[in-house]
Amino acid sequence: MAFDPHEMDDDDPGSKDGAGPQRKYTExxxxxxxANNxxxxxxxxxxxxxxxxxxxxxRAHLTDEGRxxxxxx
Structure with a gap:
């Protein structure tokens, strides 16, 4: 089995859980x-x-990429 480094990227906004780019920011x-707020x-x-x-x-703006x-x- 080949090692794929992309499968270990948990911070990917388009991850396997179907969340897509809709990340929830709570700070x-x-x-x-x-300062952290x-x-x-x-x-x-x-x-x-x-x-x-x-x-x-x-003013907050959420990009299409979820940033x-x-x-x-």
Missing amino acids: FDCPECN PVDDPIADGAELRCNYCGEEF LKLRLL
Whole structure:
């Protein structure tokens, strides 16, 4: 049996469990101060977020690949 390194990639957003690119983010790192900010509910596309440490506000964008991008408001 041949070794396939791709079968061991558990962080792949298109993994075998059928989750596809719809990853649920329950925390974010502030792009301004690098503080980790946990949130109660998963972050939705278009959600407005505020850093609990520096107070900067961001709009969340979930890409087609399932990555979280934050834009300063």
